[in-house]
Amino acid sequence: MKKILFLILVLGGGYYYFTLQEISNNEQNSNQQESHVGKDSNVKTPVAASASIAPGGKIISSGKTSHNHIHQDQSSNTFDVEIVDIPDTNEGESLTSFNEVMSEFASKDLDLERFKETLVAKGLELVVANDKNPYTGNMTIIRTENSLPGTRYFHSQIFYAKDGSPFIQHMSFDYRASEKSFAEAVAAAKKQFKLNATPNVRKEGYYSWNTPDGYLVSVKRMTAEDLKNDPFNAYLKSDVGTIKVTKELEIH
Amino acid sequence: MTKKFLALIPLIISLNSFSAEPSIYLWDNQEGLISATSCEVIPSASTPFKVSRFTGWKKSQTENLRNYAGIKQSHLINGSIVKRITGKQKSNYKKVEVVGVNSNLDVKMNRWFSQRLDQGYLYKNSIFPIEDYIIEVNHKDIVKEQIQKITQKGSSFWLAEAQGSYYNLKCPGRNEDREYTLFRVYEDLEESTEPSAFVGVYWDETKIFSNIKTTSINDLKTNFDTFEKTYDLKGLLADSENTYIENEEILTAVQEIKQSFKKNSFKEVRTMEIKNVEGAFKDIVCVPNTGLNVRDESLGKVIFKAKTGEVVKKFQSFDQSVKELVIDGVIYKFIKVQFSDREESDQSTGWVAKKFIKQKSQCKYVKSNAQINIPTDTEITGIDDEKCCEFPTVKAPTSPYTSGMRKFNARRGGGTRSHAACDLYRYKDEPILSIAPGVVVRDQYYFYQGTYAIEVVHSGGFVARYGELSGKKQRGIAKAAKVKMGQRIGYMGKVNSNCCRPMLHFEIYSGKKTGALSQSGNKYRRRSDLLDPTHYLLKWEAGKF
Numbered sequence: 001m002k003k004i005l006f007l008i009l010v011l012g013g014g015y016y017y018f019t020l021q022e023i024s025n026n027e028q029n030s031n032q033q034e035s036h037v038g039k040d041s042n043v044k045t046p047v048a049a050s051a052s053i054a055p056g057g058k059i060i061s062s063g064k065t066s067h068n069h070i071h072q073d074q075s076s077n078t079f080d081v082e083i084v085d086i087p088d089t090n091e092g093e094s095l096t097s098f099n100e101v102m103s104e105f106a107s108k109d110l111d112l113e114r115f116k117e118t119l120v121a122k123g124l125e126l127v128v129a130n131d132k133n134p135y136t137g138n139m140t141i142i143r144t145e146n147s148l149p150g151t152r153y154f155h156s157q158i159f160y161a162k163d164g165s166p167f168i169q170h171m172s173f174d175y176r177a178s179e180k181s182f183a184e185a186v187a188a189a190k191k192q193f194k195l196n197a198t199p200n201v202r203k204e205g206y207y208s209w210n211t212p213d214g215y216l217v218s219v220k221r222m223t224a225e226d227l228k229n230d231p232f233n234a235y236l237k238s239d240v241g242t243i244k245v246t247k248e249l250e251i252h
Numbered sequence: 253m254t255k256k257f258l259a260l261i262p263l264i265i266s267l268n269s270f271s272a273e274p275s276i277y278l279w280d281n282q283e284g285l286i287s288a289t290s291c292e293v294i295p296s297a298s299t300p301f302k303v304s305r306f307t308g309w310k311k312s313q314t315e316n317l318r319n320y321a322g323i324k325q326s327h328l329i330n331g332s333i334v335k336r337i338t339g340k341q342k343s344n345y346k347k348v349e350v351v352g353v354n355s356n357l358d359v360k361m362n363r364w365f366s367q368r369l370d371q372g373y374l375y376k377n378s379i380f381p382i383e384d385y386i387i388e389v390n391h392k393d394i395v396k397e398q399i400q401k402i403t404q405k406g407s408s409f410w411l412a413e414a415q416g417s418y419y420n421l422k423c424p425g426r427n428e429d430r431e432y433t434l435f436r437v438y439e440d441l442e443e444s445t446e447p448s449a450f451v452g453v454y455w456d457e458t459k460i461f462s463n464i465k466t467t468s469i470n471d472l473k474t475n476f477d478t479f480e481k482t483y484d485l486k487g488l489l490a491d492s493e494n495t496y497i498e499n500e501e502i503l504t505a506v507q508e509i510k511q512s513f514k515k516n517s518f519k520e521v522r523t524m525e526i527k528n529v530e531g532a533f534k535d536i537v538c539v540p541n542t543g544l545n546v547r548d549e550s551l552g553k554v555i556f557k558a559k560t561g562e563v564v565k566k567f568q569s570f571d572q573s574v575k576e577l578v579i580d581g582v583i584y585k586f587i588k589v590q591f592s593d594r595e596e597s598d599q600s601t602g603w604v605a606k607k608f609i610k611q612k613s614q615c616k617y618v619k620s621n622a623q624i625n626i627p628t629d630t631e632i633t634g635i636d637d638e639k640c641c642e643f644p645t646v647k648a649p650t651s652p653y654t655s656g657m658r659k660f661n662a663r664r665g666g667g668t669r670s671h672a673a674c675d676l677y678r679y680k681d682e683p684i685l686s687i688a689p690g691v692v693v694r695d696q697y698y699f700y701q702g703t704y705a706i707e708v709v710h711s712g713g714f715v716a717r718y719g720e721l722s723g724k725k726q727r728g729i730a731k732a733a734k735v736k737m738g739q740r741i742g743y744m745g746k747v748n749s750n751c752c753r754p755m756l757h758f759e760i761y762s763g764k765k766t767g768a769l770s771q772s773g774n775k776y777r778r779r780s781d782l783l784d785p786t787h788y789l790l791k792w793e794a795g796k797f
Contacts, residue, residue: 127529135763149571203749220702
């Protein structure tokens with residue numbers, strides 16, 4: 001009888017201890033979020049560090065994603081995007097065209113000359129800026145000076161490995177805002193980057209996929225906050241809603 | 253109209269006793285003082301400019317600038333000039349932007365003090381009329397030619413014109429929508445002194461007030477009769493010595509355009525071209541001397557002038573359109589650009605001749621700063637120097653960077669790689685500080701999920717990558733810029749995915765290797781001289797908080 005009583009006390013004590021820990025952690029998390037409440041409507045109660053919530057409320061392991069910090073809301077039932085076709089227009093053609101370039105060249109094994117030739121062959125004028133310093137090496141920025149219909153601001157950042165071979169760290173372009181442009185960009189990304197139907201992160205206006213070669217592909221509907229202070233691209237308030245398609249190294 | 257006339261009566265009863273009548277100018281951040289003859293003087297019931305002061309039961313030399321939630325953002329020194337700005341309304345508070353921080357008080361400043369252009373909410377009772385203060389404007393940061401029309405001295409004294417009401421200048425031409433608050437300017441402050449000029453300052457163009465000392469008129473030991481004198485501003489404006497050069501230039505330009513303007517002549521341009529440039533990607537205005545006309549959407553009107561070296565960002569349209577304009581028989585292609593470093597919101601975009609926008613390294617009219625030199629007057633010898641270093645956030649991180657996914661060496665990519673940094677969690681847009689003296693070797697570039705990074709080589713040769721910054725640019729931070737220990741170099745950002753809170757992703761390297769910081773070949777996917785920053789951060793944190 002004493003043993004049973006002892007066991008109950010131990011279990012009860014253990015339960016009490018772990019409950020307190022949980023409350024303490026939650027309090028700490030909500031304190032840290034204090035200043036962001038109201039700024040970001042997507043912020044909800046954090047969940048445990050090792051899991052994130054999939055669309056529909058199902059908890060999935062986030063082991064495959066690189067970001068398993070204290071998670072904020074990454075998903076919701078409302079984040080599903082309509083399944084659409086890539087439009088059979090000049091804009092759709094440009095979207096496909098840039099995605100093809102990114103799919104082919106945004107990698108750790110970049111043929112720089114062929115990359116430039118491919119862009120030029122599409123009628124694009126390029127600026128190639130070689131930013132050198134003796135401490136952190138070279139970074140080449142290749143940007144287009146003109147656009148393909150419905151797209152603009154193609155930008156790539158290239159670094160160099162120890163053996164001098166170039167690799168893409170970041171590549172992105174803008175796709176004109178329209179009612180379905182986010183869905184179209186998602187459809188094009190899935191098709192041309194051969195991505196899973198379910199992205200690793202799915203929230204309103206933002207989808208991203210981790211690729212097996214260590215890159216992250218994302219489609220983002222730009223908010224006023226996103227457009228503010230971009231060091232390379234010029235934006236006006238009327239550009240809110242523009243879609244940015246990016247492939248970049250998982251660097252974090 | 254009658255009311256306006258009545259309000260002007262005290263001014264019309266002018267004093268004709270002084271011989272050299274003061275001229276009236278407008279202040280322009282780029283061009284300095286511009287004569288204002290063509291302008292009209294209009295009484296006004298209010299001015300956007302105010303002065304801050306602490307309100308409370310105990311004495312304080314500062315008042316708090318708060319965010320909308322009421323959290324203290326920074327300490328604003330009493331006597332600082334602020335301007336009212338629009339924003340979400342907050343009960344008992346007014347949203348303001350700091351125009352000039354008063355340096356007249358003996359206050360030891362630190363990073364928690366408000367700086368010029370900081371925005372926030374100020375308690376309504378702590379906002380005082382600007383005409384109750386005399387503002388000593390220090391000219392040390394103003395180009396001599398911009399101010400020499402009224403004084404050769406190192407400073408001047410400014411007083412808001414407020415005889416019965418405030419007075420605004422409204423001028424035709426490029427800035428006809430602007431209302432310039434009128435100040436009278438004295439070369440020195442003596443009892444018999446007369447103002448040497450009147451100057452109109454537009455609320456969004458206030459560089460003149462960057463460096464100021466303010467004194468309450470009540471605190472002055474002498475009673476200056478000159479402050480009470482009234483002037484015939486209309487008469488001064490009609491003075492033949494005043495000529496509104498800007499307007500003449502604009503009229504000439506418009507006439508030229510009328511002669512040969514192809515209205516909105518769009519032409520599709522499709523040339524295959526690669527421009528190779530050395531140095532960081534930075535487009536600037538590149539003209540030999542007089543400044544570049546920046547035109548409106550129709551190209552028919554010059555809206556302002558830009559100077560050589562001003563940084564621009566080129567707009568790209570979603571449809572390859574380029575405008576052309578024929579001037580003196582020469583066809584110029586025009587592009588739309590954004591002047592992101594300008595603080596004047598109505599001078600942030602415009603159309604310019606494409607040929608005058610060049611990459612910085614290709615413009616022969618600007619001095620190249622591509623050569624990076626480590627400063628010799630360093631205060632530390634390296635990362636292990638006992639004086640090293642400053643913790644890079646302004647307050648202690650909200651979560652430990654020694655545990656969880658924030659720590660160095662934490663699992664990433666499902667175990668395929670390891671975290672190469674410590675993640676210092678704080679709040680978005682908080683300042684990030686340079687840990688040590690050094691030089692920026694790589695200015696802002698796209699880092700990860702909508703955030704940016706800069707790279708700094710610090711004294712002794714070690715390298716820091718400050719990652720996941722917001723795009724907000726800290727003035728003065730550019731490639732080859734020298735930075736001091738504790739200097740603001742950027743602001744905290746937040747990645748797009750909402751995976752984690754705003755943070756500084758902080759990486760350090762010993763500097764024993766060269767080349768790109770991101771590399772393959774090890775589990776961190778970084779250059780092999782990557783250091784674990786944990787124990788350094790712990791040491792610097794303990795010494796600071």
